[in-house]
Amino acid sequence: MADPQQVVELPSVTLKAHLVERLRDGIISGVYKPGTRLNESKLARQFSVSRIPVREALMQLQEQGLVMNHPRRGMFVNTLTEEDTQKINSVRIVLESEAIKLCRAKLDSEMDSRLSGIVERMEAWNPGSELDGAALDLDFHRTVWSYSGNAWLEKSLNFLVPAVMAHHALEGISHELVRWRLNHHRALLDVIQGNSRQSAEEALLVHLRMAYNNPERFSSLSCGDTKVP
Numbered sequence: 001m002a003d004p005q006q007v008v009e010l011p012s013v014t015l016k017a018h019l020v021e022r023l024r025d026g027i028i029s030g031v032y033k034p035g036t037r038l039n040e041s042k043l044a045r046q047f048s049v050s051r052i053p054v055r056e057a058l059m060q061l062q063e064q065g066l067v068m069n070h071p072r073r074g075m076f077v078n079t080l081t082e083e084d085t086q087k088i089n090s091v092r093i094v095l096e097s098e099a100i101k102l103c104r105a106k107l108d109s110e111m112d113s114r115l116s117g118i119v120e121r122m123e124a125w126n127p128g129s130e131l132d133g134a135a136l137d138l139d140f141h142r143t144v145w146s147y148s149g150n151a152w153l154e155k156s157l158n159f160l161v162p163a164v165m166a167h168h169a170l171e172g173i174s175h176e177l178v179r180w181r182l183n184h185h186r187a188l189l190d191v192i193q194g195n196s197r198q199s200a201e202e203a204l205l206v207h208l209r210m211a212y213n214n215p216e217r218f219s220s221l222s223c224g225d226t227k228v229p
Contacts, residue, residue, distance in 0.1 A: 019057035090219035
């Protein structure tokens with residue numbers, strides 16, 4: 001992540017989008033942890049901008065579910081209950097499985113090369129750099145969503161999933177567990193490349209189980225209608 005002290009000189013609309021991206025990535029990577037107050041004046045000083053684009057960026061992040069407004073107290077990084085997280089995961093299974101299928105159907109050499117490059121960087125991840133690991137994790141999934149070719153599907157996933165990732169980021173897990181989770185993205189890539197017998201749903205569910213206990217709890221997969229190992 002770039003230095004937040006870096007001076008930003010961009011048109012107002014572009015500046016807002018830039019701040020949204022920087023703050024969102026900071027939340028997801030754990031720079032701004034769940035429950036942290038996001039003070040407009042402090043953020044404006046950090047990014048060397050006025051408070052207006054910061055306020056607009058925070059409002060957009062609120063719409064995306066990453067930030068919540070406490071009346072008379074200000075904006076805070078959202079916190080989710082365990083049940084909230086699992087309910088979001090139940091929707092993620094459906095939406096991201098579809099994104100994986102669409103990505104597989106549209107896969108070309110350029111897409112393959114980019115996804116493979118991200119996975120290779122994950123597998124070469126250096127212990128002690130959890131923020132880079134979190135950024136790589138998000139980059140892989142966002143790339144898959146964008147390659148689905150369905151802007152509404154991508155938008156829906158970008159609305160739901162970052163809040164869960166932010167809630168789960170930097171939870172004090174061991175370096176080896178971080179490495180294990182990053183390395184498992186190869187299994188998702190194998191599905192996209194057509195090199196796996198697993199369905200998109202099966203591969204994604206196994207992937208989510210590495211980070212969450214019973215991520216299918218609130219989905220139809222827990223009702224016995226669909227058999228997934």
